[in-house]
Amino acid sequence: MEIVHLTAAQMGRLLRAGELTSEQISRAFLDRIAATNPAINAFISVAAERAIDRAKEFDRTRESSSRLSASSSSSFSRLCAGFRSR
Amino acid sequence: MKDVLVSTDGPTTCASKMLERFVSPYNSGVVERLEQAGMVTLGKTNMDEFAMGGSTENSAFGVTKNPWDVTRTPGGSSGGSAACLAAAQAPLSIGTDTGGSIRQPAAFCGVCGLKPTYGRVSRYGLVAFASSLDQVGPMGHTVEDLAMLLQAIAGHDPRDSTSIPDPVPDYLEGLDAGCAGLRIGVIRDHLENEGLDDEIRQSILKTIEVYREAGARIVDVTLPNTRYSIPTYYIIAPSEASSNLSRYSGAHYGYRAAPNKALAKESSALIDMYCAAARKDSAMKSNAESCSVPTPSAPAITMPIISRLSRCDDSFVTTMTRPSSKPM
Numbered sequence: 001m002e003i004v005h006l007t008a009a010q011m012g013r014l015l016r017a018g019e020l021t022s023e024q025i026s027r028a029f030l031d032r033i034a035a036t037n038p039a040i041n042a043f044i045s046v047a048a049e050r051a052i053d054r055a056k057e058f059d060r061t062r063e064s065s066s067r068l069s070a071s072s073s074s075s076f077s078r079l080c081a082g083f084r085s086r
Numbered sequence: 087m088k089d090v091l092v093s094t095d096g097p098t099t100c101a102s103k104m105l106e107r108f109v110s111p112y113n114s115g116v117v118e119r120l121e122q123a124g125m126v127t128l129g130k131t132n133m134d135e136f137a138m139g140g141s142t143e144n145s146a147f148g149v150t151k152n153p154w155d156v157t158r159t160p161g162g163s164s165g166g167s168a169a170c171l172a173a174a175q176a177p178l179s180i181g182t183d184t185g186g187s188i189r190q191p192a193a194f195c196g197v198c199g200l201k202p203t204y205g206r207v208s209r210y211g212l213v214a215f216a217s218s219l220d221q222v223g224p225m226g227h228t229v230e231d232l233a234m235l236l237q238a239i240a241g242h243d244p245r246d247s248t249s250i251p252d253p254v255p256d257y258l259e260g261l262d263a264g265c266a267g268l269r270i271g272v273i274r275d276h277l278e279n280e281g282l283d284d285e286i287r288q289s290i291l292k293t294i295e296v297y298r299e300a301g302a303r304i305v306d307v308t309l310p311n312t313r314y315s316i317p318t319y320y321i322i323a324p325s326e327a328s329s330n331l332s333r334y335s336g337a338h339y340g341y342r343a344a345p346n347k348a349l350a351k352e353s354s355a356l357i358d359m360y361c362a363a364a365r366k367d368s369a370m371k372s373n374a375e376s377c378s379v380p381t382p383s384a385p386a387i388t389m390p391i392i393s394r395l396s397r398c399d400d401s402f403v404t405t406m407t408r409p410s411s412k413p414m
Binding site: 004005006007008009011012022025026029030032033036037039040041042043044045046047048050051054055058061062 | 089095096097099101121124126127128129130131132145147148149150151152153156160165166167169170173174175176177178226227228230231234235
């Protein structure tokens with residue numbers, strides 16, 4: 001399935017499994033915004049550069065933290081591990 | 087992110103010309119929590135100006151269209167937050183709800199939205215509309231996504247005096263628990279109301295049956311005071327809006343519309359009435375056993391954009407809208 005049609009929970013699981021990166025997800029949505037926003041005007045402003053910078057930062061943090069430890073017990077952490085920076 | 091929550095990464099306009107160039111020196115509590123949760127903010131979403139409206143047509147930056155049918159509104163005031171989900175421009179979004187501003191656009195755009203309990207989510211850095219009603223909440227494609235997003239943004243914030251200090255429950259824990267033992271209260275009066283679109287009435291009745299088959303207990307409930315809710319809302323909300331928005335004096339924020347003397351007199355009377363009411367202790371406690379009550383998020387489907395725009399004069403359309411082909 002295309003990235004933009006995944007649910008956030010599915011994205012979280014794929015991020016955690018290392019099958020997706022925050023950067024890939026952010027770029028997919030930024031491309032989608034560029035293609036569709038002129039028709040619907042849902043966004044007033046888009047912070048594309050900053051979003052990509054933050055995504056890269058989260059990817060780096062996730063990579064280093066997954067090397068250190070992969071375990072976390074609460075259901076929220078399990079679902080969101082992909083989104084969390086710490 | 088609805089453009090009513092301040093962030094340092096760009097302007098926070100509240101869809102108003104007055105704040106067109108306003109960049110906040112600090113991040114709102116919700117923005118901070120999303121960053122801590124490792125979520126990337128893509129941009130700011132369109133809304134009715136200062137969150138007052140139900141169609142996202144009252145924005146200084148042009149109307150937002152419903153992705154399912156671009157001749158219709160996405161609802162509002164969190165119309166951009168709902169439309170961006172329906173158009174797959176974002177997996178999650180943040181809205182704010184004073185009198186339906188998350189729930190109604192979510193319904194109009196076919197996505198999920200939740201107005202959390204008052205005080206559950208920090209309003210630090212939320213540009214206030216009606217302070218005794220405003221609440222920030224999650225929007226997404228599934229209930230699981232909403233639970234996850236609410237988990238990320240909920241929690242006590244000492245910088246918001248109305249923030250609840252109670253611990254936040256694990257919203258994901260009960261997702262697979264099923265409906266056995268759940269009490270669902272049905273307000274027959276609401277469902278029999280003439281103003282309710284029949285298709286929506288049938289959808290709610292079908293939904294109740296789904297819950298009944300899944301093991302929920304269906305009980306009739308009455309909420310006899312709901313007939314006073316709209317008159318009450320339209321005293322509280324405009325009075326608080328008047329009080330909150332009077333700070334946009336033009337001296338600090340640059341743009342000021344010409345005052346209307348007749349309206350000024352009327353609003354001053356409303357402010358007096360509101361202050362008198364606010365002095366009385368209005369805290370109410372209920373001992374009733376709690377149950378879920380399914381109600382329509384809106385009495386009918388979304389309205390065509392054109393019917394609203396035709397009521398505006400040409401100068402509004404030409405000066406307040408921006409060409410939609412320009413990147414925002």
